[in-house]
Amino acid sequence: MQRKQFARWLGALALVAAAPAMAQTSANDFAKRPEAWGASLSPTGEYVAIEVPSADGLETQLQIVKLDGSGKTQTLRFGRMEHVSDVTWTADDRVVVARAKMAPLDPRPYSTGQLMTSDVNGKGQDTLFGYVADKGQIRGRRKDEGWANLVKVLDQEPGMALVDFTCGTCGEEPDTVIYRVDTRTGVRKEVERGGELAWYQFDRTGEARIRRTLDNQDEPVLAYRPVKGGPWQPMPKSIAGRSIWGSVWEADNNVLYAFVADGMEANKPYRIDLAAGTRTKLDDREGIEPSGWFREGREGVPFAVYYNTDKPSLKIVKPESEYAKLYTSILKSFPGQMVYFQSFSRDNDRVLFSVFSDRNAGDWYFYDRTAKKAQKVIEYRPWLKPESMAPTRPITFTTRDGTQLYGLYTANGTGPKPTVVIPHGGPYGVADQWGFDSDAQFFASRGYAVLQINFRGSDGRGEGFIKSGWKGWGDKIQNDITDGLKYAIDNKLVDPARVCMYGASFGGYSALMQPVLNPGMYKCAIGYVGVYDLPLMRKTDINQGESDRGERWWTRTVGTDMDALAKISPALRAKEINVPVMLVHGKADNTADFNQFKVMSAALKNIGRPAEEMVVEGEGHGFVKPENVAELYRRMEAFLDKHIGAKSNVAATP
Template sequence: MIRYALPALLLVSALPAYAQAPASDVPLIERAKIFGNPSKTGAKLSPDGKWLSWIAPRDGVLNVWVAPASDLAKAKPLTDEKKRPIRNSFWSPDSRVVLFIQDKGGDENFLLYGVNVSSGKQTNYTPFEKTRAEVVHISSKVKDRILVAVNNRDPKWHDVYSLELASCKLTLVQQNDGYGGFLADDQLKLRLAEKPRADGGTTYFRITDGKIESTPLTEVGLDDSQTTNPLAFTTDGRTLYWTDARNRNTAALLAQDVASGKTTVVAEDARADIGAALADKRSGRIQAYSVNYLTQEYVALTNDLKADLAFLKQNTKGQFNVTSRTEADDKWLVAVDPVTAPASTWLYDRKAKKLTQLFVSRPELEGAPLAAMHPLELKARDGLTLVSYLTLPKAADPSGSGKPAKPVPLVLFVHGGPWARDTYGYHSYHQWLANRGYAVLSVNYRGSTGFGKNFISAGDLQWGRKMHDDLIDAVQWAVSSGITTPDKVAIMGGSYGGYATLAGVTFTPTTFACGVDIVGPSNLFTLLQTIPPYWEAGKQQFYKRMGDPNTEAGRELLKERSPLNYAANIQRPLLIGQGANDPRVNVRESEQIVQAMAAKNIPVTYVEFPDEGHGFARPVNNIAFAAVTENFLAKCLNGRAEPIGGALKASTAQVKHGAEFAPGLAEALQ
């Protein structure tokens, strides 16, 4: 289904004097080993089980590879991207084509491509300009075509097409005149349409014989808009599954009888929303589901999967995820995340009850001093529980107890969204920063998803206020618990996390020792003016949860919560990174606050990447910004740093302002 969801990133020869850390036996992990290309990732089994595909470097750029599932030594690259990495791929239902989406320079105008495994021929299935293609449905019951949606007719709305994979023919199935998404069954028939409401909620309509009915099937209000969604039909089309928080707080898994409309609760959890589901490959009936509160847990609904999931839990070292399954459901791919070791991918033979390791994603991190992550329940000042994650430097906590021997500098790393969440698992920024000598704390502040609708709604109209208070409360907990000291706390994040960084250095200007803002909005009014046209369906949710720019009260609120208007308050060092092609947070968001600070002679360093969008996809750019960041933080927090060296020159980074304020940056540019 396509639907609108509020969006939601070693050896050192000599360290500068400011970057010297207290002596320890923990070696510095090269940042390239953390932010460079993985060796392999994103593996998928073809539906017929004959092929295995994955993403791996080809001439330094991530591309799609494929091999017979029985002989990985015969692997070959299928694609030949020269610059921008391919980050995900998936199989056609007939197992003949590997599909992937790709944009240009981070503009998020993703087009759909496919490569024939036998011939190697690559096809652009949606050859349009300034268009974003999305997959609506792939069915194992219909082998020769899939449903896709494109917004080439009207950039605000995605029309649905049937795509014949062999001929590349697109046939219009449903013109979209104001609907946020569609749900199809396994016969590739559209069955539901969802329409955004003026109050930020959603109305769902049945589609019968290709026509959208005028009478609503059901209504969802603003409070439930993030937690209540139709998931999928069973293969026979008689049952529709929902995640549904209506008349409850956390989203339960419901089964609805299509004929009678009667719903039955399949699963619910008072702590967190029901997450991903595993469905029977033949019937479509849900066999298991996951719940992610502090950590992710699978819960089986059938005896056969109960045995499989118990076997996997017993025989894997770390948190596991079932990532791919054959149509016969005899083989699974299982990703295992031990946190303190690099993730690995395994082939699980269900009949033989056998696990075989296929690859380690980052073998260069095997044996590296990776740090444990500790799930926490912190309390906000009004009593709200904030699920959070703490990583400590190994030198400060060699036993992995979660308590440092003495306070250490801390980086508050804030997730984006804000309608998203932090989770337990290997986290590249946590590992990198902990290795540099910092405690790292990530907080699911109010407005984060996964913890029920009340927690999300508690963040409504609270950008820069109660959402920010939650972050401050977490820092105060860290100080009072002896994790850190009040003068050695930095704030860092991307997207909303970048906004939180700017809010931190403007609204609470002496709380943080410094800040690192990555693609963060500085002016909420201009942010809402420049969001992509295909986010039209979600506009009212933005307005109701952030502030409505069409009302006087809303404009005042957006003005009041925009860090740009308080730039004069900034007293601490600030580093900003931005992609020039960002469609979500326009480049002007960073430019505006840099200009405002420069006008008042307030130091700020601004690094822009002309070939990036909302975050940095190309490893050379990610490594370059990490190089600037760790040297910036080393001066601010007295941690360790790997010298910038040639990292900047290997990237497209353009230092637009303030090279002199970031340690080692001016020298690296020479």
């Protein structure tokens, strides 16, 4: 990664002024992995641990950088061809990481549920949780078959942490166990076991105080300990009725701050007094859920609530806080961008913060509050210059049935443009948010506008909004996408004669379904690792039928009526797809089974309109290798250029 670092007065930090138009950014640049995934500050503020992909992208190493200006760096490897994520300092000189995999369709590696530990010099490396195979007569120390997640560092006991572990081979629904773990020695002690699958929230001392389980109909059951050391009791409705998450505790371990919903509505931020059994609402945005807290230092209470469902915004709930003032002063140095406090030193004098925007993929800074100096430690993707990227603007519109929806529009310049509509995957509990989007920026760099709609079923609006999209694959959700496109056309953002749809997973399904439902609205469609035959999906998806809960979820969200599902399956309505199609799939896809590609491809060939195709060996549900992503970008560029771009026969709308 880039090793050039600098220090300057924070007040002098400023964005580079817009430069003259630059040469077109290449597909390789948009596909290239970042120089780092993220970073974490040590408790003393002496070191920062940076997750750095190897040059070939096949491994993620941990670089421990000393922040004294010496440039001293220690590189930690946790195994050849291994990725790491979720870096946590459990002591001044010790880190715990999760063994990780690259996540197709995700921007960074994701945990595989195994935890490893090391000191800053690479000594004392050990597996804390995971399965270690036997070697000859030597038995592997760990035989953990399941999922481990470090949930809390016990700051007053250096090296100690709480780990949430769920067994993977203990029946259909194993219980959740909380262990107190010495991350130096690996010694663990069970401290909480509820006898069922559970999710816990902990006070400052590490005691579990809030618990969520599920009943036999998958409805949440909330319990709490109103006093430390007390028994579990049902949580009263005066505190929370259906959900409570994101708890942050005051020093007395009685008052907490949390996001609460009593029913299906969007969560709201509250200050809760457990002793009194009362709560005070801190902010109320109708139908919009918070994205998280901004806290006063390492262990402090919140000073602000962050939102990014409709547009990024901050609600300061403690304006007198020195941290609120610190935050606003830093924010002024980055106009048009968002700033996150990522981690603090134990004395709160040193802070690691990140900066991002719709045009900036992200930078990370270390700031010394006493010296009032900031030092850049990461440029996420320095080759993608913010001044050459396109702005993303949030949009709001009302659907045909009166539902208010949100979306994003990315484009250079003004006026109606040839447009790529990109519905997100999922479709449930996922949402597009304002920020840097490689796909959107790639298409915008080629002269296209990009439209993204957070249709019903999307995250950020409450459980009721998610459920409103259930069994809506082929109608309600598609109508929302259509209404969003019509809004953009009516507001002169989109050239109605030059529209194509591209999507991955559920988005790939939508890309092929939209031309069926709206003849003439689209000029082409690109399906990427999509689902095209819903009855086939219900029969073959490996994630279905693993448990009774899983099967009930699929029944509620998709249904079991195969005839009804056939009617909303693009592969079974191929005769109605009267636009050019491009199909893209990885042969190793275990989510949208490769058979989905084969049936869609065969259906188009059978009607004499074969798709342009890109099939890649070894890739799964979304491409991981940068060279394959770059080739996909190049092929999509040529496809769009041919059908709605400069080389198409379609005349631009005046």
